[in-house]
Amino acid sequence: MKTDNKPWFWIPLLNFASGLPYAVIISVSVIMYKKLGISNKDIGLYTSLLYLPWVIKPLWSPFIELVGTKRKWFLSMQLLISIAFLLVGFTIPANGFFMMTLAIFWVAAFASASNDIASDGFYLLVLPEDKQSFFIGIRSTFYRLAMLAGNGLIVLLAGYLEHKYSDNTKAWSYTMIAVGLLMTFITVYNFFSTPRTEINAGEKPVAANKQSFASIFASFFRKKQIIIVLSFILLFRLGESQLIKMLTPFLVDPIKYELVETGLDEGQAKALELYNSKVKNGEKLSDSELQFLYAKLPVLVEMRDQKKQLKEVENKDKEEYKNANKARIDFVNLLITNKGNQKTIKKGGMGLETEDIGLIYGTFGLIALTLGGILGGIAISKQGLTKWMLPMILTMHLPIIGFILLAHFHPASIYYIYAVVIVEQFGYGFGFAAFMMYLIYVAEGESKTAHYALATGFMAMGMMLPGMVSGYIQEYLGYGNFFIWVFLATIPGIILSRFLIFPKDFGKEYQEV
Structure with a gap:
């Protein structure tokens, strides 16, 4: 299969295979544990610790860089993830399921982080830069579609099974088994669809990279503006990291x-x-x-x-x-x-059922995210990252105001919730494309795979640490004040973005004449 004219065949599901495990491990596990009786504090703490493999993945990213092919790595890791989800499904009915499923999720998280390293490296090696800028929006969209498939369709399935069996344990057990089977199908598809060669059509083969692990790490920390760059990566998702952990409990908690x-x-x-x-x-x-x-x-x-x-x-x-x-x-x-x-006594959550959550995120939220991600990638490819950086960041963060209003006014109509989710999902799809494009800039140069893994590892740390305390903050502040705090937490990242230096037209697709 040629790599220069078939990216639509493999980019979508390859990135879906990165997003789905992340969605299940980091997001779907939150609502699953909530419906199985685990407290907000334990949910925030323990599910945030599941970010750790993404935080420390740079420690083994050079190994993936130097040993084997990226294709072999991501296929084997996707198979391991499939098996792990099946095991979670069979473990949920057991006594002490909480710690056992967390342990299995940990294995799946390490496999998923390794899959991300290999998939990202494969993308950077196979596509030339001008096509990378166009497909960054597609990658981000299908990654986020996988997140919504988890938070939407999979949760919708769980809600349906909850009503059918009147037993949350059985419902979530069957749901996780279904996720394992879906992941198996995706792995098989990626085996047949992804290119066998890892050099794009416009490049000549180069000698194997003989850099050591230490030199790969050191070269990353010698990049220009590295202190500001790392501060931005760590703080950009400070608000979102807490929002993700407590948004589902807010929506399903009784009014x-x-x-x-x-x-x-x-x-x-x-x-x-x-x-x-x-x-x-x-x-x-x-x-x-x-x-x-x-x-x-x-x-x-x-x-x-x-x-x-x-x-x-x-x-x-x-x-x-x-x-x-x-x-x-x-x-x-x-x-x-x-x-x-x-x-x-203040009002609490929005009182939605599990099926409501799945329906909201799996329909209109899905459409809004898709449009936002595609438009974000097209905008950068047409006019470059500099022009769109600040507008995209603001578009991503301002919708948090909607959740502040929901928590304070508790509108009776569910359509207000739909409206807030639609705006938030569009903003996320549109705005996150800029952040991902900037990470590609940070990874430019030798050892792209390892450097991109380092950048996303710091991003994961910025998600893990605030998420661990999000449950404690929420229970102390209450939902209304918590969302105000989340909104304020986006300000440092916005400020730091104004000090970043990168080529004015980075990401712009140049057409030959």
Whole structure:
């Protein structure tokens, strides 16, 4: 297969194979663990640690640079990812599933990071620079399409199975098995579609690179403006890194909780009596009384389309019981703090079902992202990165204001949520093309693969560290103030972008005359 006229056959699914594992490991795992009863703090901390392989991938990127072909690397890593997702699916029903699935996700994350290194290097080696600028938007779009396939279609499947089986564990187990099978199909397609040679048609073969690991690393840190460059890469996604981790919990968390005072059984009636006699009067509760309220106080959950009473969970597994009752425990603690005044307790999330999340991101969000990514790549290829850098960054970050408004006003119509997601997804697709094009500039020169991996490794660090504390920040600030903080966190990256120096027309596609 010729490499100069067939990129449309292999670029889309090769980048989809990079984005899908990332989406499942980093994003879909968030909603999966949320629906399986894990707290926001644990979700933020442990799923952010899954970024670590992308952070430290530069440590083994020179090995991929010097040993074997990029094609062999990404095909073998994609196969390993497929097996890992199948194992996650079979492990979810087991006791202690949380730590076991995290361990498997870690293996998949290392394989996915290696797949990214090889795929990026393959792209840089096979395509000449003028075509790289055009296809950067296509790459970014299909990578993001894979993210949306995870956050959209896969989540939609999980939501459908949740309703079908009335069992979140079974639903997510089957969903992850389906993801493993899908990844297997993509691996097979990439085996047959990707070019066998790794030299583009416009280049002559060159001697093998004999640089050592140390010299490859050192040459990266000798690049111009390296301090400003690394600061920009680390801080550019400071806001987004926290938004990604807490956005799904915000959308699926109930709008609010309230007490039920009618249709009670004997235990609930006694708990309500204790609440009225002591909590409303600000009296101190004994440990036994507090535990009784945690277990029996009747609490109603307000979702977007319904109100339902929290079910009492059987005390089979201590940790599972604690997680399942966390909502009631947190609400009781707020009631005690506010002496029973429910009106002072702020509203929480948007109260969407799992299927709602999948539908929003898998339809209009998908279309908006596709248009944004394609237009971003075309804009850079026509007029160069300098002209579009700031407008694209602003287009990417300003839509966070929409989530601030949602968290403060909780509009009744779901169409407001659709509008915010559509604007955010278009802005992301359009704006992220500029950031990815800049990373290609940073990687210019010898050892493109390793240098690009170094740049994206620092980018992953900028995602991991803030994400680890995002759950703690959210629980401290509440959703409304949290999104304000996320918006403010985008400012350092915007400021640093104005100090970056690169060729004025970098990324512009020149036409021969």
